[in-house]
Amino acid sequence: MSFPTSLPRARTLDPKAAPTLRWGVLGTGWIADRFVASLRKHSSQQVVAVGSRTQSSAQAFADRHGITAAYGSYEAVVGAADVDVVYIATPHNAHLPNALLSLEAGKHTLIEKPLGTTAVEARQIAAAAEEAGVFCMEAMWTAFLPKYDVLRQLLADKALGGPLSVVADFGEWFADDHRIMRPELAGGPLLDLATYLVTFALGALGPVTDVAARGQSAPSGVLGQVGALLTHTGGTQSVLHTTLRGNTPTTAVIAGTEASLVVDGPFYQPGGFTLTSALGLGSLRYDEEPIAHEGLHFQAAEVARRITAGEMGSPLRPLADSIATLDVLDAIESACH
Known part of the structure; x- marks a missing residue:
């Protein structure tokens, strides 16, 4: 295309x-x-x-x-x-x-x-x-935000050519007494922050075939920060980083053979992105109101529609996708210990 x-x-x-x-x-x-x-x-x-x-x-x-x-x-x-x-x-x-x-x-x-x-x-x-x-x-x-519907259409239309790589980060500073620092509450960055990173990478590049990762512990014993390299089917790669110890841009990039898509930080919230041609043919900008967690209602509307239609799940986030995300997070956790 x-x-x-x-x-x-x-x-x-x-x-x-x-x-x-x-x-x-x-x-x-x-x-x-x-x-x-x-x-x-x-x-x-x-x-x-x-x-x-x-x-x-x-x-x-x-x-x-x-x-x-x-x-x-x-x-x-x-x-x-x-x-x-x-x-x-x-x-x-x-x-x-x-x-x-x-x-x-x-x-x-x-x-x-x-x-x-x-x-x-x-x-x-x-x-x-x-x-x-x-x-x-x-x-x-x-997954239910309008911008991610636009992003999925671009990937389906091969507007980026063949996606080759994802580079994404999610870093946020948390106080030592925050529940995310407590091992008994399944704390650490993987289940709270990296779940967004892995979900994004899987959506862009598909299933993961290999996981390499390194982690550093926080004082409480949970993982404090993690860097991961995922290899996807066909040899494409994702480079992901997450930390509880500091704020990072929290942006995400999909680089393809014909274009790159850069999602503004925080990439997982309502906001914008830029699609730029790799061949110098210009760029296109998408924007939506950055209402942060006020965007939580989109998923509830999807749930209501699917239940009313007698369906058992949503194609935008089937349970199989949630399980696949956790399979990768489990592998990252294992590689860090």
Whole structure:
């Protein structure tokens, strides 16, 4: 394909036009707070219940977001008759038991990334969802942003020629007392930050055939930073870096035989990118409002549409893709020890 004269339009549907479902939320932390706020501001979805390990935490969250029902247990949320779909926003090490709790109760379930702490856990969740016959998806919200629909179209149209390499980073400074520094909560950069990097690399270059990685520990014992070199089918490569100890540009690049695509930092959030011809034929710019985590509602609208249509997952983030990401993260973790 020759270098395009214009970028394709995003095919993302209006989130407010999605069928309205009633959501129950497990967990009252940082990501749950932003998820609910995004749904309330930008979508047609209704959050009707929240559960926490303590009644006081659930009630405070409910009061803050105008949620009718606050429960002091997760069991009460998944057992509520007026909850259509459960969003799991508990710590990583609780995703497996909480997901099984929801799925075995017959609830459609959206699980905050990572799907599990390992690929083994993710496969357990996928099997439970299949047995229950309900919708299940990882909340990899980036996949549902309009800019990533445009990016996928460019790759499908071979606007970059043959993709050859990915170079991407994700670095953020965290205080020593942050939960990401705690080994017992599955801390470290891989499940929180590198999951975005690996997801991006797999989407651009396909399956991984070899993993090389080195890591450096943080004082608490979790990995503090990691550099990884992934070899993909056909010999293409991804060079990825992530750290908890400092802020980095958090950009991503796909380099192809005919063009390169540079995604502005933070690459995993709403924002822009530039497509530039390798042959000097010009460049094209994509921009969207950089609303950060206010963009979490796009995935909820997708969930609502798929559930209403009787589907068990989304082609934009099938469970097989979530498992493939965790297979690579497991391999990186192993190479670092």
